[in-house]
Amino acid sequence: MGKAATWETWKPDPGKSSQHVAMLVDTADCIGCKACEVACKQWNENEARILQEPGTYQSHPNLDAKTWTVIKFTEYKTQDGQTTWLMQKHNCMHCTEAGCVTACPTDALQYGNYGVVTLNQASCIGCGYCEQGCPFDAVHVDKSAFNQRAQKAGKCTLCYDRISGGMQPACVKTCPTDCIKYGDRNQLIAWGKERVKELQARGHANANLYGETQVGGLHELYVLLEKPAVYGLPEAPRVSPRLKLWRYGIQPVGKYLFGAAVVGYVLNWLAARRAFNKNHGHDGEAAD
Amino acid sequence: MAAEPRIRKFTRAQIIYHWLYAGSWLVLALTGASFMWRPDPHGVVTGLGVYLQGDVGQILRTVHRVAALFFITAPIVWMLMEPRGFMGEVIELLTIRRLDWKWLAVAPLHYTVGRPPLPPQGKYNTGQKLNEWIVFTGYFGFLISGLIMWFGRGAVSVEAFRWMLLLHSFLFWVGVLMASLHMYLTLVHPFTRQALSIVGNGFVSLRYARAEHPLWVAEQMESGKAQVIDAPAHD
Numbered sequence: 001m002g003k004a005a006t007w008e009t010w011k012p013d014p015g016k017s018s019q020h021v022a023m024l025v026d027t028a029d030c031i032g033c034k035a036c037e038v039a040c041k042q043w044n045e046n047e048a049r050i051l052q053e054p055g056t057y058q059s060h061p062n063l064d065a066k067t068w069t070v071i072k073f074t075e076y077k078t079q080d081g082q083t084t085w086l087m088q089k090h091n092c093m094h095c096t097e098a099g100c101v102t103a104c105p106t107d108a109l110q111y112g113n114y115g116v117v118t119l120n121q122a123s124c125i126g127c128g129y130c131e132q133g134c135p136f137d138a139v140h141v142d143k144s145a146f147n148q149r150a151q152k153a154g155k156c157t158l159c160y161d162r163i164s165g166g167m168q169p170a171c172v173k174t175c176p177t178d179c180i181k182y183g184d185r186n187q188l189i190a191w192g193k194e195r196v197k198e199l200q201a202r203g204h205a206n207a208n209l210y211g212e213t214q215v216g217g218l219h220e221l222y223v224l225l226e227k228p229a230v231y232g233l234p235e236a237p238r239v240s241p242r243l244k245l246w247r248y249g250i251q252p253v254g255k256y257l258f259g260a261a262v263v264g265y266v267l268n269w270l271a272a273r274r275a276f277n278k279n280h281g282h283d284g285e286a287a288d
Numbered sequence: 289m290a291a292e293p294r295i296r297k298f299t300r301a302q303i304i305y306h307w308l309y310a311g312s313w314l315v316l317a318l319t320g321a322s323f324m325w326r327p328d329p330h331g332v333v334t335g336l337g338v339y340l341q342g343d344v345g346q347i348l349r350t351v352h353r354v355a356a357l358f359f360i361t362a363p364i365v366w367m368l369m370e371p372r373g374f375m376g377e378v379i380e381l382l383t384i385r386r387l388d389w390k391w392l393a394v395a396p397l398h399y400t401v402g403r404p405p406l407p408p409q410g411k412y413n414t415g416q417k418l419n420e421w422i423v424f425t426g427y428f429g430f431l432i433s434g435l436i437m438w439f440g441r442g443a444v445s446v447e448a449f450r451w452m453l454l455l456h457s458f459l460f461w462v463g464v465l466m467a468s469l470h471m472y473l474t475l476v477h478p479f480t481r482q483a484l485s486i487v488g489n490g491f492v493s494l495r496y497a498r499a500e501h502p503l504w505v506a507e508q509m510e511s512g513k514a515q516v517i518d519a520p521a522h523d
Contacts, residue, residue: 105323106341125345127323128441132449148346242450246457251324254461261465265472268400275402276478 010183011166012114020115021163022094022185023172024192024221027231028199028207029179030087032071034059036171036180040069040091043159043170049144063090065142065154069171076230088222088231089171089180091156092117092138096216099239100155102247103133108153115185115219116158126151135215135237158219188221195223215239294491295505296515297411299373305366306487309423312358313467316430319352320460356434363427381412381420388414399479411504415473422466429459491517 012021037059041048046066054061058073069091076086094117101109101117106125112118119139128141130153139155159169163182167173172182181188192209199207206226211218215237228235298306322340340348367374390407391414398406406413412420433452436444440452473480474487482496494516497505508514 106345108341123341123345125341125349127345127349129453132441132446132453148350149343151346240447240450242447242454246450246454250454250457250461254457254464255324257461258464258468261468265468265476269472269476269478271400272402273478275400279402 012163012184017113020185020219021158021183022115022188022211022219022221023158023169024181024183024188024223025089026179026181026192026195026223027086027088028195028204028223028225029177030071030089031177031179032057032073032085032087033176034071035174035176036089037067037069037071039170039174040156041067043162044068044157046154057085063138063140063155065140065152068092068154068156072231074231076226078226084225086226086231088224088233090136090138091220092158093136093211093215094156094158094219095135095214095237096218097239098215099133099135099243100130100139102239102243103129105129109139112160114158114160114163116160116163117155117219118160119153119155119157121152121154124152126153128153133240133243135234135239185217185219185221192221192223199223199225291518293494293516294485294518295494295497295508296490296517297486297492297497298490299370300490301366301369301373302377303487303490304369305362308358308365309362310487312355312362313463315355316352316359317460317464317467319348319355321464322348324457324460353438356438359427360431378420378424380410381417382424384414384417385410388417391415392418399473399477402479406500408502409500409504410507411501413500419466419470422462426459426463429455430463433459491515 012019040046046068049064049066051060056073056075058071060067060070063070069089072088072090074086074088076084078084094115096115098109098111098117101111103109105127106123108120108123108125109130110118110120126141126148130139131137131141139153141153142151145151159167159171162169168182169180172180181191189209189212192212196207196209204225206224208224208227209221210224210228210233211221214234222231222233224231224233322345325340363374387407387409391409394404394406395413395415398404433456436452437449437456441449444452474484475481480500482493483500486492494505505514
């Protein structure tokens with residue numbers, strides 16, 4: 001299969017912002033070294049935090065507002081009774097239909113160029129609706145910050161600042177096994193499918209490509225050795241119908257009804273005022 | 289000109305409750321509305337939403353929560369100040385009688401063109417009762433959904449949170465529609481704006497009360513409970 005050099009020189013076309021980029025994590029090649037976690041923190045200037053030891057090979061229990069990528073560790077017993085260690089680089093999936101974008105009341109979260117879900121922290125009010133909207137638990141508000149102004153959402157940006165300048169995401173750049181690929185999404189999907197076939201031929205019967213179609217297509221793709229559920233990934237993630245009803249149903253309908261009510265009040269006032277003056281008041285009251 | 293006789297409709301406790309509730313509700317509605325004012329850089333009015341983001345939005349969230357405390361406290365204050373009166377008023381406001389349905393059938397036309405005449409009403413007409421039903425259910429609905437959204441994040445499932453968000457927003461719009469009608473009728477509508485004085489000093493013109501709430505006025509007069517002031521000597 002193609003090595004990192006294949007992707008090292010790839011750059012999105014700056015004149016073609018509709019082009020969709022993606023990262024593909026080949027979990028078969030991930031050694032769980034966490035260099036990607038460190039590179040992510042370093043590039044994005046997210047401070048390290050002392051957390052309780054999870055008691056596994058995993059460095060953090062989960063993503064948080066200052067930890068945008070984590071290697072999830074699963075000790076798994078395969079069907080033939082062998083114990084295996086599974087690694088999955090977890091971060092924002094940059095969904096084509098994103099629950100966080102649907103939930104965000106200030107549009108701090110938006111669909112950016114290249115298929116990236118961008119987060120403008122200056123617009124964020126820290127309401128945390130995005131946390132409740134994300135089907136992957138990949139965006140979090142910094143609740144530990146004492147200063148309320150610092151209580152903002154944080155998540156992987158797919159190094160939007162780097163890729164806009166033609167560079168690779170920091171995690172891709174630093175990965176020693178080149179298991180994180182970055183490039184054109186369609187090309188990565190094609191590569192991933194070939195890689196799955198190769199792994200299946202080597203005896204990994206459950207190998208699969210994750211992210212091609214989920215929630216409209218993810219921009220974080222995975223070649224997994226086992227079924228998604230083994231890694232804690234949802235088989236069929238979706239944006240909650242309740243969130244959609246909230247944003248696309250109740251909000252616009254409420255605004256239209258309120259507008260109609262105001263028009264109704266004006267018309268009612270014109271008619272009632274006429275009746276009031278004509279009758280010299282109302283039920284015995286004197287008109288002004 | 290002789291002073292017009294006025295009859296007491298609201299007690300002091302009710303007036304305090306009304307303004308505590310109305311004031312906090314208004315602040316909650318305005319700060320809550322900012323959550324629905326998505327900034328659209330291409331919109332003339334929606335473009336203003338930019339100013340509700342970021343730090344301002346965070347301050348509005350805090351204001352929203354402070355106002356919520358007043359909102360929660362409002363009926364409790366009334367209940368503590370006037371326990372018997374509170375229960376009596378709530379029961380009266382929530383009790384729908386046969387005449388209420390008749391009133392509801394003719395009121396929209398009556399309050400537009402002045403006819404047909406309204407069926408006689410007690411202390412509160414059907415519209416006021418409808419308002420109270422929305423206030424009553426809205427209070428508990430906002431209380432439960434708001435507290436879960438405030439304190440329950442992480443403790444309840446994300447699905448439960450999403451339901452609460454939906455309920456909170458639904459109640460918001462129902463409340464906005466009812467409150468706007470309430471304010472239109474008391475501040476603007478020529479037939480009913482006299483009633484505004486009730487939430488000021490508790491009194492309303494006896495003539496107005498006889499026109500709008502004849503059953504209540506008759507009952508008050510007969511029982512000797514009526515508090516009428518500024519009555520001219522010949523009346």
